[in-house]
Amino acid sequence: GQSLEQPSEVTAVEGAIVQINCTxxxxxxxxxxxxxxxxxxAPTFLSYNALDGLEETGRFxxxxxxxxxxxxxxxxxxxxxxxxxxxxxxxxxxxFQFGAGTQVVVTP
Amino acid sequence: DGGITQSPKYLFRKEGQxxxxxCEQNLNHDAMYWYRQDPGQGLRLIYxxxxxxxxxxxxxxxxxxxxxxxxxxxxxTVTSAQKNPTAFYLCASTPQGEFYxxxxxxxxxxxxx
Numbered sequence: 001g002q003s004l005e006q007p008s009e010v011t012a013v014e015g016a017i018v019q020i021n022c023t024x025x026x027x028x029x030x031x032x033x034x035x036x037x038x039x040x041x042a043p044t045f046l047s048y049n050a051l052d053g054l055e056e057t058g059r060f061x062x063x064x065x066x067x068x069x070x071x072x073x074x075x076x077x078x079x080x081x082x083x084x085x086x087x088x089x090x091x092x093x094x095x096f097q098f099g100a101g102t103q104v105v106v107t108p
Numbered sequence: 109d110g111g112i113t114q115s116p117k118y119l120f121r122k123e124g125q126x127x128x129x130x131c132e133q134n135l136n137h138d139a140m141y142w143y144r145q146d147p148g149q150g151l152r153l154i155y156x157x158x159x160x161x162x163x164x165x166x167x168x169x170x171x172x173x174x175x176x177x178x179x180x181x182x183x184x185t186v187t188s189a190q191k192n193p194t195a196f197y198l199c200a201s202t203p204q205g206e207f208y209x210x211x212x213x214x215x216x217x218x219x220x221x
Contacts, residue, residue: 030207031207031208033208033209035209041214041215042198042212042213042214042215043151043198043210043212044212045208045209045210045211048207048208048209050207050208087150087151089151091207091208094139094156094158094202094207095141095153095156095166096141096151096153096209096210097153098143098150098151098152099150100148100149100150101148101149101150
């Protein structure tokens with residue numbers, strides 16, 4: 001089976017750096033994706049790691065290590081608008097399995 | 109602009125009634141998906157379709173039904189057999205063979221009254 005574990009909540013101040021970890025147990029997958037979801041809204045795609053290593057997209061970076069069954073999303077220069085839930089998801093034969101999500105709270 | 113349209117945004121249902129949630133996309137995507145999200149939880153897969161006239165059950169298909177008669181449309185029916193239907197329902201799509209991520213609709217919030 002597959003399961004993805006994320007911390008339930010992270011709090012940080014504006015301008016700080018936050019790392020959201022995602023550990024998984026799965027027999028195989030195409031890649032690890034990250035989504036952002038604001039309250040009441042739909043998830044929006046942030047990043048995707050098909051291979052091990054770091055992918056950078058502006059203030060957000062994502063990392064994957066298949067040997068460690070581990071990935072993370074790094075949010076830099078936090079802004080108030082980054083307050084949202086963040087989900088990791090693995091792609092298995094064209095379907096995504098999602099973690100329970102991490103609520104990021106950014107304080108002034 | 110291309111995207112996924114879900115309607116209605118809010119839906120109220122009496123117990124014992126079937127309701128149908130609409131999902132339409134003009135992205136020319138082959139694969140479409142329905143997820144359910146409960147408060148404070150992740151997304152769980154209900155049904156998915158990778159080609160017209162074909163669909164497969166996801167992890168929580170009981171009490172739901174779908175059809176895929178057109179590439180653009182993937183409606184979800186929540187039947188009276190679904191014991192706890194109050195949730196946020198999300199429709200998503202991807203091109204065939206594209207694995208990096210979904211495009212999501214804006215969701216339908218279903219409440220049983």
